[in-house]
Amino acid sequence: MLVSSQQALEQFMLYIQVEKNFSVHTVREYESDLLDFLAFLQAENVNDLTSVEYIHARLYVTKLYDEMKARSSVSRKISSIRSFFRFLNKQYGMDDAAFRSLYHPKKESRLPSFFYEEELTQLFEANIGEDLKSLRNMAILELLYATGIRVSELTTITMNDVDFHYSIVRVMGKGRKERIIPFGQYASEAMLYYIERARPMLTKNTNHQQLFVNMRGGELTPRGVRYILNEMIEKASLHTKIYPHMLRHTFATHLLNNGADLRTVQELLGHAHLSSTQVYTHVTKEHLRQTYMNAHPRA
Numbered sequence: 633m634l635v636s637s638q639q640a641l642e643q644f645m646l647y648i649q650v651e652k653n654f655s656v657h658t659v660r661e662y663e664s665d666l667l668d669f670l671a672f673l674q675a676e677n678v679n680d681l682t683s684v685e686y687i688h689a690r691l692y693v694t695k696l697y698d699e700m701k702a703r704s705s706v707s708r709k710i711s712s713i714r715s716f717f718r719f720l721n722k723q724y725g726m727d728d729a730a731f732r733s734l735y736h737p738k739k740e741s742r743l744p745s746f747f748y749e750e751e752l753t754q755l756f757e758a759n760i761g762e763d764l765k766s767l768r769n770m771a772i773l774e775l776l777y778a779t780g781i782r783v784s785e786l787t788t789i790t791m792n793d794v795d796f797h798y799s800i801v802r803v804m805g806k807g808r809k810e811r812i813i814p815f816g817q818y819a820s821e822a823m824l825y826y827i828e829r830a831r832p833m834l835t836k837n838t839n840h841q842q843l844f845v846n847m848r849g850g851e852l853t854p855r856g857v858r859y860i861l862n863e864m865i866e867k868a869s870l871h872t873k874i875y876p877h878m879l880r881h882t883f884a885t886h887l888l889n890n891g892a893d894l895r896t897v898q899e900l901l902g903h904a905h906l907s908s909t910q911v912y913t914h915v916t917k918e919h920l921r922q923t924y925m926n927a928h929p930r931a
Contacts, residue, residue: 637670637681644719653808657784657854665712682726684717689730710734746882751870752777758868764830765847769860771819771826772844775801776876778819780883780901783854783876790841791827796820805902813900884912 645663648654654662672692678684696706710731717728747755759769776786785803793802799820800812823843831845838849846852858876865874880901887897898909 637673640681640716640720641666641670643723644716647719648715655784655806658806661708662712662715665709666716669709669713681717681720684730686730686733689713689734693734745872745878746885747878749886751872752882755864755868755870759864764833767822767826767830768834768844769864771822772857772860773864773879774819774822775815776879777883778815779803779813780880781813782880783857786857787842787844787852787854789843791843792841794823794843796824803902806904809902811899811902881912884909888912 641663644666645659648662649659669692672695673679673681673684673688676688676691678688693706693710696709701709714728714731714734717726717731720726721728756770756773759766759773761767761770772786775781776783779801781801781803782805785805788804789801795801798814799816800814802810802812804810827843831843834845834847835849838845840851842851844852844857846856854876861874861876861879865872884897884901887900888894894906894909894913897912898906901909903909
């Protein structure tokens with residue numbers, strides 16, 4: 633091989649950032665997966681990537697299961713390493729058969745968690761307030777539920793991306809794909825209150841166009857949004873754990889429960905494949921089944 637493992641990794645990371653336009657979060661996952669694999673090779677005294685064979689791939693996957701890694705994590709790591717070797721095959725003609733021959737583990741059939749409408753109402757009502765923090769938090773919550781956008785998309789929205797006349801917001805999704813999403817009256821009012829009453833006070837010592845800011849006026853990060861949502865859950869005394877994608881799941885589930893068609897939901901969520909959206913039909917069917925079991929006298 634013409635390059636060391638470290639050089640190969642650096643070139644691959646540059647490739648997925650510049651040419652593939654992967655998100656910061658995805659790039660970080662790739663790097664973590666590949667560093668873990670390279671550390672494994674070093675422990676096995678495999679000092680050259682050209683020496684990696686199918687047996688090493690099997691040993692690595694066995695190690696992951698011994699560490700009690702989830703099947704979804706194992707599958708992701710296999711995909712990361714497979715992409716890495718495919719890149720090396722194109723660049724240097726290296727054999728990439730070791731991981732290409734490996735089967736992906738079957739994913740756990742877990743349904744996405746979502747809020748019932750009563751829970752969501754409780755969450756909204758418990759967080760009403762006129763202070764700067766409450767106005768900002770309510771705007772975040774309303775927009776996440778109104779649009780189903782990812783937190784990574786929320787934190788990159790600028791002031792120019794929101795059109796209140798047409799009630800639409802422009803977001804940049806995975807793979808730098810842009811989409812336009814409508815939002816309703818509640819989200820519109822919450823964002824206008826925040827922009828008119830809270831944002832100017834928070835950003836008086838800063839100068840940037842990001843819509844949502846932290847309490848010091850700086851750009852809000854995905855980690856900051858997670859912290860905000862956990863605070864809101866505690867304030868509402870809801871006995872559940874929240875993660876940002878839960879509001880995305882709730883958005884899709886509520887739309888389907890109220891008659892939206894699958895293709896429309898797919899487009900709103902920015903899913904490349906309909907199969908990614910179809911999981912929500914299982915959620916709605918399970919919701920119907922539970923309602924039936926709880927309500928029918930002879931169920």
